[in-house]
Amino acid sequence: MSKIPKVGLHIIALLILTGLGSFGARLAHHWRISRQEMVPIPEHIDVNQYRWMGKDCSPPVGDGERDHPIALNRVYQLGIQAPVFVSIARINTLNGLRSPASYLMDTDGRLMEGNRLLIRPAGEKQVHYVLEIAQGHDSTIMLIHWVQAPNQPAYADYADIPKSVAKALLLHSTFYSCDIWVPLRADSNGVFIRSTLTRFANDIEAQIQTGHLPKDTANLLPPPGQLNQDGSPLNTPVPSPTIAPIPVPGIPAPLSPTPPGSSPGGTGGSSPFSNAPANPADSPGGSPTGGL
Amino acid sequence: MLFTTVLLGLIFALPFVSWMRRFLLADSLQFYGVVVLPLTLTWVWLNRYRLMLPELDTLMKRYQAGRMDRLTSAEKWAREEREYNAVISLLKEKPLPPKRLFWPLLLAGFFTAIATWINDPTVTALAFCFIMIGLVGYRHGTQALRVAAFPLLFLFLLVPIPGDLLESARVWMTGRMMSLLLHVLLNLGIQAELSLQYNPLTVLATQPYALWASQVRLGLAPALLFLVCNIWYLSLIRARFRTKLFAIACGMVWMSMLVTARLALLAWVGVNDKDMVTYLAPATLLLLPLIGAVGELFVLRGIKCQKYQKWVSI
Numbered sequence: 001m002s003k004i005p006k007v008g009l010h011i012i013a014l015l016i017l018t019g020l021g022s023f024g025a026r027l028a029h030h031w032r033i034s035r036q037e038m039v040p041i042p043e044h045i046d047v048n049q050y051r052w053m054g055k056d057c058s059p060p061v062g063d064g065e066r067d068h069p070i071a072l073n074r075v076y077q078l079g080i081q082a083p084v085f086v087s088i089a090r091i092n093t094l095n096g097l098r099s100p101a102s103y104l105m106d107t108d109g110r111l112m113e114g115n116r117l118l119i120r121p122a123g124e125k126q127v128h129y130v131l132e133i134a135q136g137h138d139s140t141i142m143l144i145h146w147v148q149a150p151n152q153p154a155y156a157d158y159a160d161i162p163k164s165v166a167k168a169l170l171l172h173s174t175f176y177s178c179d180i181w182v183p184l185r186a187d188s189n190g191v192f193i194r195s196t197l198t199r200f201a202n203d204i205e206a207q208i209q210t211g212h213l214p215k216d217t218a219n220l221l222p223p224p225g226q227l228n229q230d231g232s233p234l235n236t237p238v239p240s241p242t243i244a245p246i247p248v249p250g251i252p253a254p255l256s257p258t259p260p261g262s263s264p265g266g267t268g269g270s271s272p273f274s275n276a277p278a279n280p281a282d283s284p285g286g287s288p289t290g291g292l
Numbered sequence: 293m294l295f296t297t298v299l300l301g302l303i304f305a306l307p308f309v310s311w312m313r314r315f316l317l318a319d320s321l322q323f324y325g326v327v328v329l330p331l332t333l334t335w336v337w338l339n340r341y342r343l344m345l346p347e348l349d350t351l352m353k354r355y356q357a358g359r360m361d362r363l364t365s366a367e368k369w370a371r372e373e374r375e376y377n378a379v380i381s382l383l384k385e386k387p388l389p390p391k392r393l394f395w396p397l398l399l400a401g402f403f404t405a406i407a408t409w410i411n412d413p414t415v416t417a418l419a420f421c422f423i424m425i426g427l428v429g430y431r432h433g434t435q436a437l438r439v440a441a442f443p444l445l446f447l448f449l450l451v452p453i454p455g456d457l458l459e460s461a462r463v464w465m466t467g468r469m470m471s472l473l474l475h476v477l478l479n480l481g482i483q484a485e486l487s488l489q490y491n492p493l494t495v496l497a498t499q500p501y502a503l504w505a506s507q508v509r510l511g512l513a514p515a516l517l518f519l520v521c522n523i524w525y526l527s528l529i530r531a532r533f534r535t536k537l538f539a540i541a542c543g544m545v546w547m548s549m550l551v552t553a554r555l556a557l558l559a560w561v562g563v564n565d566k567d568m569v570t571y572l573a574p575a576t577l578l579l580l581p582l583i584g585a586v587g588e589l590f591v592l593r594g595i596k597c598q599k600y601q602k603w604v605s606i
Contacts, residue, residue, distance in 0.1 A: 007392065007430065007431055008295075008296075008431075010394070010430070011296055011397070011427060011430065011431060012295050012296065012299065014397060014398065014401050015295075015296060015299040015300065015303070015401070016299065017401065018299075018303060018401035018402075018404050018405060018423070019299055019302055019303045021401070021402075021404070021405030021408075022303050022404055022405050022408040024405075025405050025406070025408040025409035026306075026408050026409075026411075028409060029408070029409055029411055064313065064317050064318075065317060065455055066455070067310070067313075067314075067413070068313075092411065092412075093411070093412045093413070094412055094414065094454050094455075094456075095412075095454065095455040095456075097456075098455045098456055098459070099456070099459070102455065102459055106506065106507075107318050107319045107506035107507075108491060108492075108504045108505060108506040108507060110463070110489060110491070113488065113489065137492065137502075137504040137506070137507045169410065169412070170410060
């Protein structure tokens with residue numbers, strides 16, 4: 001046997017071995033991924049007595065920028081308020097850890113400098129979320145971003161937990177990149193949106209960390225099968241979502257009853273839609289640091 | 293050869309799709325990745341005779357060492373005869389067997405399996421490049437690796453760059469390009485201002501027009517495509533290295549001028565007719581690499597850099 005066919009046989013044998021190894025690795029990869037269940041996101045989230053109803057929606061506009069990860073995408077609505085979008089993506093590639101502006105916005109999207117707020121729970125040193133404003137050529141959003149492994153607290157920056165990141169990328173252990181955002185309008189109430197986003201973040205963080213919602217919200221959730229057609233629990237008084245919305249220019253104020261403590265225009269004292277400056281300590285998530 | 297190709301196809305078919313998805317993302321700087329594999333294969337085909345006889349350089353030197361004293365100076369530089377002489381030598385003297393390296397191929401195979409498990413496009417593309425290097429090194433020997441250095445290194449352009457790195461490069465290049473555009477517009481007497489983050493550039497008029505970098509496609513992707521094609525083409529040209537570097541630098545300056553001129557045109561049109569920009573932007577984008585190539589051919593002609601390498605078979 002001449003040398004060239006011998007070399008050729010070696011190459012073919014090695015490539016077959018490589019192919020088998022790759023096939024096995026691919027099967028193992030799929031097996032590993034399919035075994036991991038996505039964390040369930042609550043069907044509805046209650047923020048200051050108002051119930052935001054969620055439904056599935058399409059992934060963010062730039063999902064390809066992070067290699068189309070397995071994700072739960074949901075939009076929560078409350079009357080005519082700007083919807084709250086939630087995306088919980090499981091990280092398997094390096095691109096999954098990209099800055100949220102790159103996949104939540106269009107290709108011109110970027111984070112607005114100087115509009116960054118680090119949120120940490122009261123009494124903790126660890127920053128849990130980062131609240132930012134991102135702008136693209138078509139829209140501007142306010143977003144909260146964090147990363148989190150199951151049974152662990154949230155971290156605003158993945159660089160703080162390199163071991164978890166390495167395990168997610170190399171061993172494909174479960175690791176989430178979470179984003180909650182609201183499209184901003186000219187008349188948006190920043191304080192209300194910030195408070196809502198923080199509450200959403202708290203609930204979802206608790207869901208990932210402990211597997212269930214925080215107590216106050218969980219108490220509101222009825223057992224399965226006891227829901228009204230609109231998704232609200234039976235015999236549970238849920239405030240009308242049209243009550244005291246943020247006034248939208250050109251749209252007349254709704255004639256529905258006004259909740260106690262709020263003016264018809266939605267600018268009154270204790271309403272969640274109030275323009276009153278938020279006390280950081282009152283924020284469900286704790287105390288924000290930084291400036292926004 | 294057929295078996296090897298089929299096996300490589302089976303191993304890398306799925307990763308290849310993920311690479312292409314990265315290259316074809318909207319306004320991706322790495323759009324050039326789409327042409328890397330075809331260009332590499334074309335290079336290999338054009339240089340097939342050279343690649344078939346990697347020992348030719350050594351044989352030619354040995355042959356010339358014995359014959360140089362008998363040649364006149366004119367003959368010494370008769371490069372066209374070299375191939376003929378070397379082939380004669382090859383026929384007369386049996387070359388040493390190539391030094392084959394098995395361990396790079398072995399490592400590359402192992403790395404490929406790990407890359408498939410990690411399933412990151414960047415890692416799988418790296419595995420593909422390593423396995424190609426391993427294959428050439430084992431099948432044809434180390435001398436062939438030297439001869440095939442260009443296509444093997446060129447293949448690394450196929451590796452998708454991690455998104456954050458690419459984004460940083462894009463932001464930096466966008467900033468430079470928008471600043472240049474602002475100066476051009478101001479020098480042309482068109483009032484404009486640039487936002488703090490270099491995007492958008494607003495042309496001030498009775499109806500201001502905001503020119504967003506990605507909305508009109510800045511033209512960086514075609515410019516990089518042009519650069520990659522230019523490097524590939526120059527590798528086939530017989531010229532000194534510094535001449536080639538000069539040609540590449542000229543090409544980039546020429547391309548920058550084209551990109552800026554296009555953006556200035558879009559900014560001017562945008563003030564008068566915004567709808568027209570939506571038609572004009574993609575049309576001019578397609579023309580960028582074509583006009584760039586025509587200009588580069590003139591540059592190469594100017595510096596007398598037009599002859600192909602002796603082994604190129606066109």
